[in-house]
Amino acid sequence: MQKTINSTNIQSKKQILNSxxxxxxxxxxxxxxxxxxxxxxxxxxxxxxxxxxWFITMGRGVKxxxxxxxxLFEQKGPLLYLIYAVCCLFKDVNIGIFILELIVNCLFLxxxxxxxKHYLNDFLTIIGVLLVAFVTYTSFYRVLGGGTVEELCxxxxxxxLFVFIKFFDNNQHPTALQNVLIGAGLAFMLWTKFSILTxxxxxxxxxxxxxxxxxQHKKMFISIANMLGxxxxxxxxxxxxxxxxxxxxxxxxxLFISKHFRV
Numbered sequence: 001m002q003k004t005i006n007s008t009n010i011q012s013k014k015q016i017l018n019s020x021x022x023x024x025x026x027x028x029x030x031x032x033x034x035x036x037x038x039x040x041x042x043x044x045x046x047x048x049x050x051x052x053x054w055f056i057t058m059g060r061g062v063k064x065x066x067x068x069x070x071x072l073f074e075q076k077g078p079l080l081y082l083i084y085a086v087c088c089l090f091k092d093v094n095i096g097i098f099i100l101e102l103i104v105n106c107l108f109l110x111x112x113x114x115x116x117k118h119y120l121n122d123f124l125t126i127i128g129v130l131l132v133a134f135v136t137y138t139s140f141y142r143v144l145g146g147g148t149v150e151e152l153c154x155x156x157x158x159x160x161l162f163v164f165i166k167f168f169d170n171n172q173h174p175t176a177l178q179n180v181l182i183g184a185g186l187a188f189m190l191w192t193k194f195s196i197l198t199x200x201x202x203x204x205x206x207x208x209x210x211x212x213x214x215x216q217h218k219k220m221f222i223s224i225a226n227m228l229g230x231x232x233x234x235x236x237x238x239x240x241x242x243x244x245x246x247x248x249x250x251x252x253x254x255l256f257i258s259k260h261f262r263v
Contacts, residue, residue: 022110022113023106023110025126025129026106026107026109026110026113026129027102027106029109029129029130029133030101030102030105030106030109030133031102033105033133033134033136033137033138034098034101034102034105034137034146036137037137037138037146038098038101038145038146038147039052039145039146039147040052040094040095040097040098040101040145040146040147041094041098041146042094042095042098044094046094047094047097047145047146047147048145049145049146049147049148051147051148051149052097052145052146052147052148054074055074055076055080055081055084055147056084056087056088056093056097057072057074058072058074058076058080058081058084059081059082059083059084059085059086059087059088059093060085060088060093061081062081062082062084062085063085063088063089068081076149076192076193077190077191077192077193077194078191079188079191079192079234080149080152080191080192080193083100083152083192084097087099087100097146097147098146100147100152101146101147101151104151104152104154104155105136105151105154105155107155108136108154108155108158109129109132109133111155111158111159111162112128112129112132112158113125113128113129114162115158115161115162115165116128116129116132118162118165118166118169136154149192149193149196150193150196152188152192153188153189153192153193153196156185156188156189157196157199157200159181159182159185160182160185160200160203161203163178163182164203164206164207167207167210168206168210171214173216173219173223174223174226176222176226179222179223179226179227179230180226180227180229180230181230182227182230183226183227183228183229183230183231183232183234184230184231184233184234185230186200186227186230186231187230187231187232187233187234188234190231191234207220208220
């Protein structure tokens with residue numbers, strides 16, 4: 001009995017160490033590729049992509065107390081401008097965005113590793129991660145330059161795919177924490193660029209259909225409740241973005257909705 005427990009502990013420690021080493025590999029890959037491919041890298045004088053510069057302008061406005069959709073207007077969601085306002089706290093805003101990209105892409109590659117590991121052995125999984133990094137950074141960044149909303153959503157979409165793959169293949173329903181994270185991810189996409197939600201709609205449709213076919217209604221509704229809880233926590237904070245230097249008494253979220261949907 002004791003030997004079994006010790007063996008389990010050793011195996012668990014090996015898995016933690018392996019995950020840590022993989023995370024370091026993903027970090028190094030992200031740094032090397034971003035340093036070469038992202039226009040927010042110190043290697044470049046400036047980022048000439050229109051979207052990124054518009055986001056920087058909105059972020060600087062939020063930082064100085066201006067209200068999005070009233071004092072400044074751009075079509076994306078308010079949470080994106082809060083993120084860029086944080087990046088604007090750096091003396092060189094591009095360095096702030098580069099650090100943000102590094103975190104986001106490291107997480108994306110790590111989740112991609114988890115997805116590939118579900119189907120492949122260790123060696124092929126590592127090769128797969130290298131290919132994912134190469135294809136992503138030499139195509140995605142070649143066109144978009146870095147700092148886009150789509151880039152920020154990459155690890156969220158990958159994580160949802162990873163969780164639902166485990167459900168589809170192993171009938172393993174998402175845990176409460178996973179559902180909360182998925183809900184927060186959905187809210188993040190809603191308040192940055194809501195059209196990106198269409199990318200994950202098929203995943204949820206298949207999840208609901210399979211849950212109904214397997215007669216797992218209770219687990220499905222519990223998952224939905226946890227997702228709503230995770231999304232609601234982020235929604236609540238987004239509704240109260242800083243507007244301390246403005247006389248406007250409404251919520252930024254209301255301005256966002258009224259400007260986009262004429263309500």
